[in-house]
Amino acid sequence: MTVESGAVTAAAPSFPSDPATPTRPSLKPHEVPPPDQPGLVQLLTPEGERTDHPDYPLDLSAADIRDMYRDLVLVRRIDTEAISLQRQGELGIWASLLGQEAAQIGSGRALGPDDMVFPTYREHGVAWCRGIDPVKLLELYRGVSHGGWDPKEHKFHLYTIVIGSQTLHATGYAMGLQRDGVVGGDNAEAVIVYFGDGATSQGDVNEAFVWASVFNVPVVFFCQNNQWAISEPLEKQSRIPLYQRARGFGFPGLRVDGNDVLACYAVTKKAMQAAREGQGPTLIEAFTYRMGAHTTTDDPTRYRLASELEVWKLKDPIERVRAYLVRTGQAEPEFFAALDAEAKQVGARIREACRTMPDPPPLTIFDHVYAEPSPMTSILREEREQYAAYLDSFEESGGAGR
């Protein structure tokens, strides 16, 4: 199983031509690309060589690429730190983004400040791009909150755990943009929604595709195909490459090297712009690999070969950017040294914040079930009062109170 590399041909968000003879596709779509696959958009090879693509001209400054490299390094550091915190009992669970940094940073940095993001539970890199403090993510995985950031402030919705549900929320939000008259104008906004290869089997995702298509809404479906839905490989979800699903719904789909931060940036930028201009949805399949376990409770040795991981390590999303920066002289050793130090600092900060994070007071369990300032429902109020009295009864006897 390899990702195609080197120069590629047409991969604009447009329909592939009808194959002359309909064929039954392979049962292993990720291993044997069908003949009409237009190819993989790639702008930076695994060896760190810059390539051009006619549909995705990209003119980023050295500083821009160094910034992206910094993002990649820092989110991997946050991820590594979180895994350690889980192992030390500070987090209940963690969903690692290891291997998917480029897909998330590339797409995340391609967004405008007013664009709205709907993540899964693994979009720590995109959260970073939207200014969410990583400590907020730790809160969720520690069990202190279910999220608790303001989606409006960050234009980054809550993490969604039920697979694929957020694709409909994103589509509805984008329908709101149409009604607000902010599609096609100078202040145009668009929506991006993240999901994985497993989610493409969900009814909600397919319904979102139908809605987005028939209403032509400004949404980009960003599928990180990391090859594994916990233990199930892609062939349990699809017989055709995922990006080709879009065609049946009536909008363009494309496949990008998900480990190439520049390509992910370029294709997302273009698809979001098309959405803002009123051209409707695009499906981006970011072809990547989940290098770690599904979550810290998972054991990938039960279902996949270590050799597969070794192959993907050669396509690491961070190493290729470093190789490129070094080879082209766009970053000095001091840059890398300073970044190492910064990564250590970020790690230390979130580690400390996690370890000292207090549990919420017990009675907050009753908060925010219903709207304020209208009072809580009488039944909820009664339960709260009874439980408060129960806790107070311990306090009076010198026990643990609220």
Place this chain on the structure above:
Amino acid sequence: MTILTLSKALNAGLRKAMENDPKVLIMGEDVGKLGGVFRVTDGLQKDFGEDRVIDTPLAESGIVGTAIGLALRGYRPVCEIQFDGFVYPAANQIVSQLAKMRYRSLGYVSLPVTIRIPCGGGIGAVEHHSESPEVLFAHTAGLRVVACGDAADAFAMIQQSISCDDPVIFFEPKRRYWDKAEVDTASGVAHALPLDRARVALEGTDVTLLAYGPLVRTCLESALAARQDGRSIEVIDLRSLSPLDMETISDSVRRTGRCVVAHEAPVYAGLGAEIAARVTEQCFYRLEAPVLRVGGFATPYPPSRLEEHYLPDLDRILDAVDRAFGY
């Protein structure tokens, strides 16, 4: 005052809500040109346009899921689920997404979505068109669940639900759509009974009979029939199924000493069970008899030729009332 059917009263209430707030949208299957299979949205698309009255693809999860997205953008969507038995494909979006979003976001997110569901049996329909799934939603924290029993309440309650900042599951008694009543369409809803309050529909002294939605009328008819036997039944229309207005219920039961709960939904683990437990806690020393329940059997909804046996009618309700006097 105008005489309106319950269906027309809902239509008038929806129209008012749309006139008062440009963010109110209607979405569902066949709600546009057709005006909904029960004509509740009749004429609204013509007057408010296709952007505000949206004929959606045929997928209930999609209807509720995109409504959530629209609400996140500041809209107040009113979703129509065509029939009670069709709501289950949307269960994840309602139970796991809509109901919990405020809580999960620590109050940052408000989802003022109203989901209208024609409910209940009695119209001779094929299966999946006669169900009463209200307790599934009443058991879900974060949702408000209401049911209107007559045209006047339909007119006020639909507007109150739309303006409520919580998600509301709004049950409409489909066999009462054609029932007529006086509705004051001229006045606003500011002085209407709050959405979370029950209403004493008929005062009485001997027994409290609780109902909602389609059985409110049946219970009122039962009470009138019982008068001939010299029995005074107080009928309470619950209106709000979650939260329950226990204050109004318990005030009544403390006076009458007897309580019967009627609903079309199966008795087993139904709303009546919750009410019986709470009434027992709150009115224990005033009760002359256990709280009794009358309702659907612990079976799937039967073929329509059998539904008259399944649905509590006047006689079965009065039988339950009689039993309450047997202790």
